[in-house]
Amino acid sequence: MSHADVASGxxxxxxxxxxxxxxxxxxxxxxxxxxxxxxxxxxxxxxxxAYLPLIRVLRTLAAENRRHLITLGITPVVAAQLDDPYCLQGMNHWLANWQLRALEASTTRSSEPGAPPASQPQALRQFGVREYEEAERELGEFDALWRHGASPLFRELLDNQTIELLGGPLAHPFQPLLNPRLREFALREGLADAHTRFAHRPSGIWAPECAYAPGMEIGYDDAGVTHFMVDGPSLRGDTSLGRPVGGSDVVAFGRDLQVSYRVWSPKSGYPGHSAYRDFHTYDHATGLKPARVTGRNVPSDAKAPYDPARADAAVDVHVADFVDTVRRRLAAESERIGRPAHVVAAFDTELFGHWWYEGPVWLERVLRALPAAGVRVGTLSDAIAEGYVGAPVDLPPSSWGSGKDWQVWSGDQVADLVQLNSEVVDAALSTVDKALAHGAALGSPTPRDFVADQILRETLLTVSSDWPFMVSKDSAADYARYRAHLHAHATREISDALASGRREHAQQLADGWNRADGLFGALDARRLPAT
Incomplete structure (x- = not known):
């Protein structure tokens, strides 16, 4: 079946x-x-x-014989958590606790003096009943579908061509600032990890933070990557076609900001509508979110109770608005370039449900409404196969962060983390090289080295792009610095023991850290590119 199986209006x-x-x-x-x-x-x-509702939406649409619906990037670090037995057990407990909190809300009879409108007994009871039913549904779905992790679910969606998969490097490093050897290793291991989990090897990637440095397309080509995402300004705003980068055949697709920002931008977008559930306002007794946005300048203690019918009506308005926006943009861009154009809207998955509660409903409706309105929907791979590719382009150093450059990950606020990353990576690679050389000297072939593997695992966690992002954005900055330094300490501690000849102690340390950081079990230091 092709993505034209369902009538397109x-x-x-x-x-x-x-x-x-x-x-x-x-x-x-x-x-x-x-x-x-x-x-x-x-x-x-x-x-x-976000993730449970997304799977629900995609399975529902797949049952309607809809194919090639979205291009879905799943980073190896998320895939690892969604398959991890500890996380699966923790998620089951969390869902049960959510249901208990909803039950508490549904039976409340009193409130503290001066409680906000949404936490008044009658409003909270009504909200609690709905939350209880939602928690019960998710517990049922989790038990029926997720017992063995997320990989079987995503594999099913890939097998029936509901989605295209984008991969990425292990632990989501900011690649332009990363040692080229570790950058190559992280990417190749990340693609292999996806293939192991999903039985599909991604041909495209979402480069972490959409970050690019000139020449990275060569590494992509060598790793078998055929296309990747950048932000619109990287293509100087002309995102109407994919573009081969430099002298390679690797295609960069740019996010169309005019369309993407209609949904979500640094300053506006649908989730801020007064009818939608407010992300920031909690009922302190239950930890639930029973209020609607109400108004941009309305304080939390004055926000009105959430009204599902009001929110549902707003979803329909925003579906219609988005479809109209896409239609007009496709028509205008096609006329401008003199050939059919390609429009790419790109978002964090977590927007749909986590930050914007109504997002999954909007997503399901918009994926039906677009083809019904005469808009062809397809994946990035479809765009390449069908010739939505223009002339080659030289991309500038760029990202999708503030300023569209590297400042979020390399600016003065995070200069200490940049220095930390450089020192840790250099020391780790040197230690691993010596360990593997020593192993090779003992005989052939070189045996796998669990200690070297854990050193690289902790190194990759140290250089995660999340830590400088959280610091630059002042979003749990203390936690981010703690995590960066924790993994740096683990890397150094194991490396120092190994370098000083205390192999048994290094093994004990690696075992201990692996109990917390045991992700990417197939990571193999022997595949680290040579110097």
Whole structure:
């Protein structure tokens, strides 16, 4: 079946070109590293609010014979957590606790003096009943579908061509600032990790933070990557076609900001509508979010109770608005370039449900409404196969962060982390090289070295792009610095023991750190590129 299996509306109303929705699914490694307010709670909230509903939406649409719906990036670090037995057990407990909190809300009879409108007994009871039913549904789905992790679910969606998969490097490093050897290793191991989990090797990637440095396309080509995402300004705003980069055949696709920002931008977007559930306002007794946005300048203690019917009506308005925006953009860009154009809207997956509660409903409706309105929907791979590729381009150093450059990950605020990363990586690579050389000297072939593997694992966790991002954005900055230095300490501690000849102690340390940081079990230091 092709992505044209489901009727695409009245041919007379069709517009030229192709629309692609790209979702980027990423969180840092959170298991065993704190619970609240930052830590595992972040994982379980995103899992419940975004990942479970996303799977539900995609399975529902797949059952309607809809194919090639979205291009879905899943970073190896998220995939590892969604398959991890510890995380699966923790998620089951979290869902049960959510149901208990909803039960508490549904039976409340009193409130503290001066409680906000949404926490008044009648409003909270009504909200609690709905939350209880939602928690019960998710517990049932989790038990029926997720018992063996996320990989079988994503594999099913890949097998029936509901989605295209984008991969990425292990632990989500900011690649332009990374030692080239470790950069190559992280990418190749990340692609191999996806192939192991999903039985599909991604041909495209979501480069962490959409970060690019000139020449990176050569490494992509060598690793078998055929396409990757950048932000719109990297293509100087002309995102109407994919572009081969430099002298390579690797295609860069740019995020269309005019369309993407209609949904979510640094300053506006649908989730801020007064009818939608407010992300920031909690009922302190239950930890639930029973209020609606109400108004941009309305304080939390004055926000109105959430009204599902009001929110549902707003979803329909925003579906219609988005479809109209895409139609107009495709028509205008096709006319401008004199050929059918390609429009790419790209977002973090966690927007849909975690940050914007109504997002999954909007997503399901918009993926039906677009083809019904004459918009062809396909994946990035479809765009290449169908010729939505223009002339080669030389990309500038860029990212999708503030300023569209590297400042979030290399600026003065995080200069200490940049220095830390450089020192840790250099020391780790030197230690691993010596360990593997010593192993090779003992005989052939070189045996696998668990200690060297753990050194590289902790190194990759040290250089995760999440830590400088959180510091630059002042979002749990203390936690981010703690995590960066914790993994740096682990790397150094194991490396120092190994370098000083205390192999048994190094093994004990590696075993200990692996109990917390045992992700990427197939990571093999022997595949580290030679100097």
């Amino acid at each position: 009245d041919e007379k109303n069709s517009v030229p070109g192709l629309f692609t929705l790209v979702l980027h699914t990423h969180l840092p490694w959170l298991a065993h590293h704190g619970r609240w307010p930052v830590g595992e709670e972040w994982l379980y909230q995103s899992w419940s609010a």
